[in-house]
Amino acid sequence: MSCQSEHTNKVSIGTLLLENGINLPNVEIAYERKGNLAGEVIVVCHALSGNQATVGSKESPGWWSEFIGPGLYVDTNRYQVITINVLGGCNGSTGPKSINPETDKKYGATFPAVTIRDMVHSQYKALQKLGVKRVKAIIGGSLGGMQVLEWGHLYPQFSEILIPMAVSPYFTDYALAYNSIGRHAIKSDPLWDNGNYSEGTSIKGMEIARMVGLVTYRSESLFNDRFKRERKEGVEIEYQVDSYLKYQGTKFSERFDANSYLILLQAMDQYDIGLNRGGWQRALERVEAKIFMLSFYGDLLYPPPLAEELVKEMKELNKDATYLHVETRFGHDGFLVEFEKWGHHVKNILERKEVAECLT
Structure with a gap:
């Protein structure tokens, strides 16, 4: 019997030590939690202009509501899906619009710089507060894909599967x-x-x-x-x-x-999974989860050959990795549309079924 939940909320994680050495106090992380609360957990990381409203509601559908939901590719009748608004964002998580407890005014431009690693650390703390100790998968595209890759290095045993989309191991010039x-x-x-x-x-x-x-x-x-x-x-x-x-x-x-x-x-x-880790190839050595990497034809920002190279490197390290290149006219935004082209592959990966990859 499944328990359905539809709520967006915040969780307090206290003080967070940022990568630059600053202690950020009273950090709150906003999230959306949908689906079967008795099911395995899938975490979604959103892109630059996104937020935690991945599924949304009937009145206000979320940005991935045609991909994640009851009976869809990520089936909320089966899985519990948690999407977290990034640290530094403006949709509920602590960021420039938040009140600085030391001044009682909004941080504004004084908000400290944060990194992808800071975002992932804050998400980990939030999930711990929510009682989530391990998850089935972590999924995200673009900025969200950066977070997915970073999860694999920072917390290698936290997720069974990582599904980074429209992303590369570092941000290109x-x-x-x-x-x-x-x-x-x-x-x-x-x-x-x-x-x-x-x-x-x-x-x-x-x-x-x-x-x-x-x-x-x-x-x-x-x-x-x-x-x-x-x-x-x-x-x-x-x-x-x-x-x-x-x-x-x-x-x-x-x-x-x-x-x-x-x-x-x-x-x-600033993103480079290999920064201060001996290069991105060396950084992949810590990854233990299965990786299902998706790239999209015409992606100007995250070149598909770099995504394919990451998967090949994983295979050289005897890691479990699969690559899928999606033919699309939508370019980088391919991860937000045309789910009929690639959504079933994600479904199969989650169910541990074989997916035909397209390594060249």
Whole structure:
């Protein structure tokens, strides 16, 4: 008999020692917990613009609600699914919008830098508080995929399976370049005011940063086929692609805190699973969980050959690893769509069934 639960909550993990040596006090971690509370636990790590609302509700479906849910590829009738909002985020976990207990004011731009490793340590502490001692799998794409890989090194016996998607063992210079543009756009906006902007301030630089990001998330062919150089009616020099990017940029800037965005960009920029560990190949030696690595055709930010190389290195180390390259026109965003192409493979991995990989 399964017990169904639908709630989003927070858990306090106390003081967290960050990788830079700073003790961050009164840390709270927000999470969503869905599914069969008697079932095996699956942890989801979200991407840069995501949050803990993976499944969501009927009224407000989550960002992976077509992938995770009753009877879906990750079946909540069978599994308990916990998604954790990242440390430094702006959807409930301690971040720049949180109150600094030493000043009784919001941290804002004074919030300390955090790393992917800090995020994973905070998640581990949160799961311990929730009574979770070991999990079936940890899944995530992009920034979430970075966390999944880091879980494998920091807590090698915590998860049976790791499913990193749309990610590579380190953040490439090409990806760094796009983040640099976004960061410069935000910090150059006079209303950003060195991070001391007031609640509700419309920061145009944030809109530009989102517009730049959107161009990297999708493929060239998808943009060309969708917009076809169509002009916007009533506006002589504006194209539909202009209108689309402006709309998405404005919408995002209204829901996402600029200081949090900068904190998360910096964490991504610094990511290298092999940093201070003798290189990424050496870092994989500590991984004990089975890895099912997914890459997506046309991913500009996390080149599929690097993902494939990681899996090959795992095999050289006699580790249990499988690679799947997904053909898609969605590029990096492939992990958010077209679940019919790859979702059943995830389902099979969770059920320990064979998956045909595509190593070259």
